[in-house]
Amino acid sequence: MNVFIVGLGLIGGSYAEGLSDAGHRVYAYDIRDEVLEEGKNLGLIEKDNGIDRLSEADLVVLALYPKDNVRFIETHKNRLRQGQVVTDVSGTKREIVSLIEKALPAKIRYISHHPMAGKAVGGFENRDFRMFKGANFLIVETSSSTKEDILMLEGLAKDLKFGKMMVTDAGTHDRLIAFTSQLTHVIAVALMQSDHEDDTPRATGDSFRDLTRIANINDVMWSELFLSNRKALLETIDRFQSEVGRLREAILSEDRNELMKSMREAREKRKSFDRT
DSSP states (O other): OEEEEEOOHHHHHHHHHHHHTTEEEEEEESSSSSHHHHHHTTTOOOTTOGGGGGGGGGGGEEOOHHHHHHHHHHHHGGGTTTTTTEEOOOOOOOHHHHHHHHHHHSSSSEEEHHHHHHHHSOOOGGGGGGGTTTTTEEEETTOOOOOHHHHHHHHHHTTOOOOEEEEEEEHHHHHHIIIIHHHHHHHHHHHTTTTTOOOOOOOOOHHHHHHHHSSSOOHHHHHHHHHHHHHHHHHHHHHHHHHHHHHHHHHHHHHHHHHHHHHHHHHHHHHHHOOO
């Protein structure tokens, strides 16, 4: 399959690495010429790479920041041809899917997806397709997607060694991601911002380091993601604050039974994740 990847950052670069390793012909676009040259020298993208190859791709993967993906389509939509499939890896879907659908020519099919894997550091230089092994892969249907498009993305996920796959819609995706991804980043940032002790770095253990690892955050990308999904994220923050309030009240009233009950319930919920 001919794949054209738009943006060779952490995800795009890792896709290029994994898909070329799986035998696909990979072409790419990036504003950094040095990255494209390195990709060619490493054999991750084809030597005859160029923006003109966009029309030859069976699958176009948009891997820029969400609204940059829209701008790319608006700029290069005349290079797309009937029969191609376009997808994107944006971290939120409802707003971006709508914008991409409006920007795409009617003859182009579009299906979105979200690879649930990443690193605390970005960039092509940190690419590593091994991070996808066993990770979750969410496929998001759109108004123009077909069963064949779902099968194409499932094949892509298998080639990249993803684990469990789920097909859903944009609204459900954003509600889930508000909780499983965005809230965790909110907590990590808030936890670090609440630190006012000089000796904290010398008093941390694994739990603190695990909770705050993702505070090493890409502020440009994540602020865009938070705001594009603000309704679902705010609802999720409110529910979380309510649960923190319950724990605070139990501690304030020295209600050990309530604390133990919450801990037991949380433990069982967490165990259920490993059985799903």
